[in-house]
Amino acid sequence: MQDLHTEIDSNVKQALVEDIGAGDLTASLIPGDKELSASVVSREDAVLCGVQWFEACFLALSSDTTVHWFAKDGDTVQAGYKLCEIKGQARALLSAERSALNFLQMLSAVATQTKYFVDAINGTQAVIVDTRKTLPGLRLAQKYAVKCGGGINHRFGLYDGILIKENHIIAAGGITAALRKAQEIVPPGGFIQIEVESLQELQEALTAGAGMVLLDNFTLAQLSDAVALARQQTGDQVLLEASGNMTLENVRQVAETGVDRISIGSLTKNIRAIDLSMRFSGVKEKF
Known part of the structure; x- marks a missing residue:
């Protein structure tokens, strides 16, 4: 089995190349020195999963990005719960947003579906x-x-x-x-x-x-x-x-x-x- 960190790096690199290609045209509208903050909220009950993939997407574009989490992988969260807060270089946050959310949404879906079955046979x-x-x-x-x-x-x-x-x-x-x-x-x-x-x-x-x-x-x-x-x-x-x-x-x-x-x-x-x-x-x- 491949090392998890190596796999995360590979997954994220492929996702960012797929999405950004030669460059994010829309993000270039934003000044290069501008900073933004953001928060991610779950709109439904779920089991959180994919924290490392999510963070790696932003860090791959800007090592100065910071993410503060209010839950960890495996935690059950309720609809409306704030999962994390992010701060960093605006272009990096905007360019990585979709790939980061794709990983978090998909992996949380797998974890949530699994939990439903696990609970059903408790x-x-x-x-x-x-x-x-x-x-x-x-x-x-x-x-x-x-x-x-x-x-x-x-x-x-x-x-x-x-x-x-x-x-x-x-x-x-x-x-x-x-x-x-x-x-x-x-x-x-x-x-x-x-x-x-x-x-x-x-x-x-x-x-x-x-x-x-x-x-x-x-x-x-x-x-x-x-x-x-x-x-x-x-x-x-x-x-x-x-x-x-x-x-x-x-x-x-x-x-x-x-x-x-x-x-x-x-x-x-x-x-x-x-x-x-x-x-x-x-x-x-x-x-």
Whole structure:
């Protein structure tokens, strides 16, 4: 996994280049020595996330920018809450504004959505897990946001774990053959998980020594049967993960079947940005 600070620098550089290009034409209307202050307010209840990305956008254009926060990543804030105050060189603040807000709105949205699911299964043994269904180039950022919302990260990419899905099983010659090959090649510290689509496939995976099983698109009744089967044969030795068509309306019922994890792609791919407002004013005093 790439270092978070390195990833933030990369994300911010790409965002600013994309937005500013050869130069911010509109910001050039403002005198170069003018300073401004601004505040950011959340217009809705949310879980804050993206503080480091937000700050990095302004600092990349002017190292003299100062940001004073009234909340931190992972905090739940109410509609109308002032998140931060900013002061700095006017052109830098205006040029970085959109990119900074894009990161803060998007990552807060992921954290907020994750928190909804985490709260929905509170009191069960299950945890909420993310997937690789992330926005291209922003996987580490979005997985960080999932953690801020109380969720758990699955593998970060194809390099840090083996997840044997339907097409891998077909290509490898079956569940047993795929698991045996995976057991030969898994790196130290890596994990092996296999996807099954029926109780019959689950039984084959258990017989072949699976330690992590992804129960794909099982009904609630099938999930309960799968948990009973796995516990009867292996105790608590096999980790069971439910996936497919998870919503806030059904996720608690899924958790109550006894599965260990529930993976949800919509945490990172179906995102509605949190509504944030950034308002500027003249500089009056230091923070």
